[in-house]
Amino acid sequence: MVYKIMSNNLKNITGLLSVRIKRDRLFIMRTCRVFFIVQFLFSFGMTIEAQMVTTTSLLSTPATSCLNQPVTLTATIDEPAATGNVLFLEGTTVLGISPLNASGIATLTLSDLAAGEHIIVAEYEGAAPYDGSTSVEIIHIVNTPPVIITQPSPQIVFSGCSATFSVMTEGTEPLVYQWSRNGVNIVNSNSSTLTINNITAA
Numbered sequence: 001m002v003y004k005i006m007s008n009n010l011k012n013i014t015g016l017l018s019v020r021i022k023r024d025r026l027f028i029m030r031t032c033r034v035f036f037i038v039q040f041l042f043s044f045g046m047t048i049e050a051q052m053v054t055t056t057s058l059l060s061t062p063a064t065s066c067l068n069q070p071v072t073l074t075a076t077i078d079e080p081a082a083t084g085n086v087l088f089l090e091g092t093t094v095l096g097i098s099p100l101n102a103s104g105i106a107t108l109t110l111s112d113l114a115a116g117e118h119i120i121v122a123e124y125e126g127a128a129p130y131d132g133s134t135s136v137e138i139i140h141i142v143n144t145p146p147v148i149i150t151q152p153s154p155q156i157v158f159s160g161c162s163a164t165f166s167v168m169t170e171g172t173e174p175l176v177y178q179w180s181r182n183g184v185n186i187v188n189s190n191s192s193t194l195t196i197n198n199i200t201a202a
Contacts, residue, residue: 051131054079056086058122058135066143070111075122075135077104084127090120100124115144115172146171157199164195 055078065071075086077100086106088095098106106122118140126132150168157163169175169192179189186194 050129052079052129054082054124054126054130054133056122056124056133056135058120058138060120060138060140064141064143065113067115067145068111069142070109071113071140071142073108073110073120073122075106075124077124077130077133079130080104082124082127082130084125084130087123087125088120089123090118095120113140113142115142117141141172143172144170146175152194159199159201161199162195162197163199164193166193168192 057076057078059074061072061074062069073088073095075088075098077086080103082104083100085097085099087097088108095110096108098108100106119137120140121137122135124132124134147170148167149170152165152167155163155165165179167177177190177192179186179194
């Protein structure tokens with residue numbers, strides 16, 4: 001009876017050892033497989049590199065412009081070694097695509113921006129091992145040149161009375177007005193209307 005108990009214990013121990021040896025052998029085989037895969041890659045000149053996060057910044061020069069004036073958009077990637085292209089976008093419209101130079105900078109010059117406000121971003125497409133990134137929006141304003149739409153109308157008034165003249169204009173605010181008479185500027189006449197009091201005979 002004692003012999004049987006001892007025999008069963010030996011079988012259990014042998015079983016445990018067998019399971020442990022099998023598990024260890026499986027671990028060694030998997031480790032060797034990974035090692036040989038990595039060694040195979042390096043033997044052919046292949047390298048394993050981690051992707052690097054980038055940040056893109058954008059500015060326009062000048063910050064505001066006049067109609068038909070050239071505007072240069074400059075996108076800078078915080079990783080100077082980054083390569084690839086940068087898209088300059090206004091909404092879903094692609095304004096242009098420029099490659100990064102050796103300093104991680106891409107530029108685009110435009111001279112056909114319409115008058116008004118333009119919300120622009122720069123989008124770096126990314127190129128291994130650098131991830132792509134998008135800049136914060138910038139607002140570029142193209143000023144509209146001032147234009148007189150309606151000239152003041154001549155008036156006939158009696159001596160001692162008042163006369164008010166007005167002008168209608170268009171253009172990017174603020175607009176500055178200066179009224180004149182016979183080629184001479186009238187003092188403190190810097191709005192779109194001019195009132196002359198106590199008119200005397202010419």
